[in-house]
Amino acid sequence: MKTRILYIENHPVFAASAQDVFLSDCEITVAPDMASVLAALESQRFDLALVDFDLDDCKGDEVTRVIRERFPQLKIIAASSHAQGNAKIQKAGADAVCGKMEFSKIREIIEQVLERPI
Structure with a gap:
């Protein structure tokens, strides 16, 4: 079964590239703002969320x-390009951090957070 990821990211080119290069075998839903995040979470089930810091709203x-x-059971990984943003996301409750500059490690971080291979 594919890992279902809510990718909270407002840069469509980066989101598409990350999906193609690192997460091609996962089921990705991209949400650029709070309204689309909530709509997705209320209508679908996800294994985890990747959260960028700078969003549309x-x-x-x-x-x-x-x-x-x-949605307290949802696993969250901070995925900003800024260390300060990742620190704020982690302080707000993220389970792990994978900065954009280290995105080549995203699969192993996802596996650690989910405690299973993807």
């Missing part, structure tokens, strides 16, 4: 707090 730490409050 808010910051990743705000999204993380909302997810933790409404």
